[in-house]
Amino acid sequence: MADIDTFAGIADARTLAQAMVDSVIDPLVVLDADLRVITASRSFYLAFGVDRQATQGRMFYELGGGEWDSPELRVLLEKILPEKGMLDGFEVHREFPGLGLRTMILAAREVRYENGGPRSLLLHIHDITDRRVLERQVADLLEQKGLLLKELQHRVANSLAIIASILMLKARSAQNDETRQHMTDAHDRILSLAAVQGHLYAPGRTGSVDVAPYLEKLCGALAKSMTSKESGVVIEVIASEGAFSSSHAVSLGLIVTELVINALKHAFPPSLNGGRIVVNYQMKEAAWALTVSDNGTGLVEKPPPGGRSRSGLGTSIVDALAHQLSATVSTSTGLNGTTVTIRRT
16 A cells, blocks of 8 residues: 655645545535635535635635525534534535525534644535435325325225125025025125225224234124124134234235134024134244134034035135145134134244
8 A cells, every 4th residue: 555655756735635626526625724615626616606716715604605604504513523523414405596405415524634733624515405306206106105095995995895785685685595695605705805904904004014903903893793792702812912014914814804704603503602712823933823713513524404514615715815825724623612723834
């Protein structure tokens, strides 16, 4: 590495120093201890429309039409910089003739010489006006997107409610039992979608979804819409702390809704009192397990006379959603009820 002696033969060290200053892309000003301009970079003169003769030797605050004369900048250069020796990221907003309002980030360094000579200050100016305009445009677009998304969600919720109502009306008027049952099943699936949509896109919710509140609100809505005081069925949620992505929440919410609806429809005959459904979700890093259990009558291999099996479309939906989550499904059943576990390891 060359030392200072390498430049001993240079006749005009000032010319070299000025060339180095002029090579800086962003505006740079060199000030003396009294804040008079020793020199400035070519980029400074071009950016602010001033010339070298009208700049060098003048107080920094007097440059141009006094655009740099501001209380915050005086505090920066006269008090804060001497105490700290360096400053970064100081944002200022100044109005310049022909340029308009500019937003700039200032960085400053104090230079002290070994021979004890007067100190100098290096002031680097980075214009971020265009970046701030772009950031505001992006923020405006995101706000517009949010409003459009809210409107879309509102329309989806209304559409689902209308479809569910039409299906229930058709089911009640259907003459054929099988047709009535298919329409009732379709109605329940629409309610499932509506419940997930309503709680996943609740006002103020963005990004990731907190596990426990999401499942509690979802199961609370299911209990309110599908249980009665006479049935005595209780839905309980047990969930570890944590959050999952919106896409994960959609699939998980549909699985929970499907399993809870299935249990409510088939696990608790009128003669059974004290029905209970437990939704348990536990997660540890990327691994998680969802268990939906009931204390009902248990699954049957064959549908009873005039009845229906608790497997079928609902099971297919759960299997497909679990596959999307790279999870496995296992079911255990007996006299004490049924437990369905969806697990990803």
